[in-house]
Amino acid sequence: VTYVITEACVDIKDKSCMAQCPVDCIYEGRRALYINPDECIECGACDPACPVEAVFFDAELPDDKLASIDSNAAFFTEVLPGRSEPLGTPRGAKKVGPLEADTDYVAALAPGTSPSS
Amino acid sequence: LPAGAGRALRVGVVGAGPSGLFAAEELLDQLGDGVQVDVIDRLPTPYGLVRYGVAPDHPTIKSVVSTLRGILESDRVRFVGGIKLGEDLAVSDLRRCYDAVIYATGAPRARSLGIPGEHLRGSVSASDLVNWYNGHPDAGASFELDAESVAVLGAGNVALDVGRILTRDYRDLAQTDMPVSVLDNLRRSNVKEVHLIARRGPEFAKYSSKELRELGKVESVDKIICPEDLAAPSPRDLDRAARANLAVFEGWRNESPRAGARKIHLRFSLRPVEIIGNGRVEQLILERTTVDESGQACGTAEFVAIKVQMVVRAVGYLGVGPSGVPFDEESGRVPNLLGRVVDLDGVTAPGQYVTGWLKRGPSGVIGTNKVDARETVGALIDDCRDLPRPARQSLESVLQHAGRRWTTYGGWQNIDRAELARGRAEGRARSKIADWCELNDIAMNVRADMSPIDGS
Numbered sequence: 001v002t003y004v005i006t007e008a009c010v011d012i013k014d015k016s017c018m019a020q021c022p023v024d025c026i027y028e029g030r031r032a033l034y035i036n037p038d039e040c041i042e043c044g045a046c047d048p049a050c051p052v053e054a055v056f057f058d059a060e061l062p063d064d065k066l067a068s069i070d071s072n073a074a075f076f077t078e079v080l081p082g083r084s085e086p087l088g089t090p091r092g093a094k095k096v097g098p099l100e101a102d103t104d105y106v107a108a109l110a111p112g113t114s115p116s117s
Numbered sequence: 118l119p120a121g122a123g124r125a126l127r128v129g130v131v132g133a134g135p136s137g138l139f140a141a142e143e144l145l146d147q148l149g150d151g152v153q154v155d156v157i158d159r160l161p162t163p164y165g166l167v168r169y170g171v172a173p174d175h176p177t178i179k180s181v182v183s184t185l186r187g188i189l190e191s192d193r194v195r196f197v198g199g200i201k202l203g204e205d206l207a208v209s210d211l212r213r214c215y216d217a218v219i220y221a222t223g224a225p226r227a228r229s230l231g232i233p234g235e236h237l238r239g240s241v242s243a244s245d246l247v248n249w250y251n252g253h254p255d256a257g258a259s260f261e262l263d264a265e266s267v268a269v270l271g272a273g274n275v276a277l278d279v280g281r282i283l284t285r286d287y288r289d290l291a292q293t294d295m296p297v298s299v300l301d302n303l304r305r306s307n308v309k310e311v312h313l314i315a316r317r318g319p320e321f322a323k324y325s326s327k328e329l330r331e332l333g334k335v336e337s338v339d340k341i342i343c344p345e346d347l348a349a350p351s352p353r354d355l356d357r358a359a360r361a362n363l364a365v366f367e368g369w370r371n372e373s374p375r376a377g378a379r380k381i382h383l384r385f386s387l388r389p390v391e392i393i394g395n396g397r398v399e400q401l402i403l404e405r406t407t408v409d410e411s412g413q414a415c416g417t418a419e420f421v422a423i424k425v426q427m428v429v430r431a432v433g434y435l436g437v438g439p440s441g442v443p444f445d446e447e448s449g450r451v452p453n454l455l456g457r458v459v460d461l462d463g464v465t466a467p468g469q470y471v472t473g474w475l476k477r478g479p480s481g482v483i484g485t486n487k488v489d490a491r492e493t494v495g496a497l498i499d500d501c502r503d504l505p506r507p508a509r510q511s512l513e514s515v516l517q518h519a520g521r522r523w524t525t526y527g528g529w530q531n532i533d534r535a536e537l538a539r540g541r542a543e544g545r546a547r548s549k550i551a552d553w554c555e556l557n558d559i560a561m562n563v564r565a566d567m568s569p570i571d572g573s
Binding site: 019020021022023024041042043044045046048049053057059060094 | 184
C-alpha cells in the first residue's frame with residue numbers, strides 16, 4: 001500500500017509534494033514525479049499538497065487511474081532509458097536529483113492529456 | 118568582520134521532534150560545515166510525537182524515524198536530553214550559547230471543552246490517554262479501563278486512534294511497542310463500545326479516509342453508523358477528502374452489529390453540553406446541531422443523553438509558551454513573522470525563531486514540518502548573514518555551572534538497545550520503557566556522558 005502520482009502531474013510537476021515528503025521518496029522524472037512504493041511511509045503529506053489533485057492513496061484510485069500504480073513502481077524497478085540498472089531504493093530523491101527519463105506509460109501520454117492543462 | 122565570523126554558526130534547537138529535527142536538517146542542507154546544531158529536549162529520548170504521538174499500531178509511519186535518526190547522527194548535530202527550558206536552562210542562557218535559537222516544542226496541552234463535569238473522574242484528555250498508551254514517562258498513573266462505554270469527543274485522527282486502540286483486540290496490539298503495563302491494562306479492559314462524537318455532519322469530519330479504511334480492516338470491531346446521519350443530501354462542492362470519507366461511511370451503513378463484538382459508533386451533529394456523575398462520569402449530555410451558512414455548528418435545543426463511564430476529549434492541542442518567549446495564549450502559539458519570533462506588539466526578538474506546531478498551531482502531518490522548517494531556517498539564514506555572532510559560551514559550561522545533568526545521543530542509544538532487547542525477550546520488535554527513573558538511569562549509565570556533550 002502506498003501513495004501514487006497519477007497522470008494529472010504529467011507536464012505540470014508542481015513539486016509541492018516533494019517539499020513535504022518527510023522521507024524524500026518522491027523522485028523527479030522528465031515529465032512527471034514518481035513515488036517510490038518501497039520507501040513511502042504512507043503519511044499522506046503529499047496528497048493535500050498537490051494543487052492538481054494528482055496524488056491518490058492507492059486503495060482510493062479511481063478505476064481509470066489504476067495504471068499509475070504500476071507506472072510509479074516501474075520507475076524504480078525497470079531500467080530507465082539512458083541508465084544501466086534500475087533505480088531501486090536510493091532512499092532520498094535529493095541525492096538522486098532530477099532524471100531525464102520517464103516510464104513507458106508516462107512517456108506515451110500525449111502532451112496536454114492532463115485534465116488541468 | 119562581524120564578531121564570530123569565520124566560525125560555524127551555532128544554533129540551538131529546542132525540541133527533538135519532527136519539527137526541530139527537520140529544522141536541523143534544513144540548516145545542514147543550507148549551511149553544511151558552516152553550522153553546528155544542538156538539539157535540546159526535556160526527555161532523554163528523541164523523536165517527539167513520532168515516539169509518543171503516532172499510534173503504536175502504525176509502524177509504517179513510525180519508520181520515519183530512520184530519516185530523523187540520520188539527521189541526529191550528522192556530525193554537525195548533537196542531542197542534549199533531559200534539559201527543560203525554563204527549569205534547567207533559561208532563554209538568556211540559550212542566547213549566550215547560540216547565535217540563533219529555534220523553538221520547536223510543539224503543542225502538548227489539550228484544549229478543554231469548557232462544560233460542566235469536565236473534571237469528574239473518568240473525564241480525560243486524549244493527550245493523557247495517548248501519552249499513556251505510548252509509554253510517555255509523564256503519563257504517570259496507569260489507566261484502569263473499567264468503563265464499558267466510552268465517548269470520544271472530536272472528529273480527527275487522534276479521536277480515531279483512541280477509538281481504535283480502545284476497541285482493538287489486545288492480541289493485535291501485543292506485537293506493538295507498547296509498555297508491558299499498558300498491554301496488561303488493555304487485556305483486562307472492560308470497554309465494550311466507543312462513541313466517536315463529531316460536532317458536525319459526516320461531510321465535515323477531519324478523519325483521513327486512509328485511517329477510516331484502516332479501521333474498516335479491523336475485523337474484530339463493529340463499525341456502526343446511523344443511517345439518518347448519511348441521509349442528508351451532500352452538497353455538490355465537497356472536496357475530494359470529504360467525498361472519500363463519505364464513501365467509507367457509506368460502506369458501513371449496512372453493517373449489522375454482532376453479539377459480543379466491540380463496537381465503534383460513529384455519531385455526528387452532536388455537541389457536548391455537560392458531563393453528569395456522582396464523583397465520576399456516568400452520563401454525557403449532547404445537543405443535536407445543525408450547520409449554519411458559515412459552516413459553524415449551532416445548537417437545536419434537542420438533547421440526547423448517553424450512558425458512558427469515560428469521556429475522552431480529542432478536540433485539539435495548544436502550545437505551551439516557553440518562559441521568557443513571547444506567547445499568544447489565545448491561539449496557543451508563539452507570534453512570528455515567517456518564523457521570526459515577534460512580541461505581541463510585532464517587535465522582532467533578535468536571534469529567536471519558531472517552527473512546527475508552536476509556530477502554526479496543531480495542524481498538518483509529519484511532512485508539513487519540512488516546509489515549515491524551510492521558511493523558518495530561510496529567515497534565520499537571511500538574518501545571520503549580516504548579524505554578529507553573539508554566542509560566547511558553551512552549553513556544557515552553562516549546564517555544569519548550574520549543576521545540571523544532561524543525557525546524550527549515546528544515552529538514547531542505550532535506551533534504544535534496552536528496549537529492543539526487552540522486545541526480543543517478549544517476542545516483539547520493541548518494548549518501551551515508560552519510567553522516568555529507569556530511562557534516566559539507562560541514559561546516564563554511559564561513560565561518554567562524563568565527557569563533553571558529543572566528545573568533540
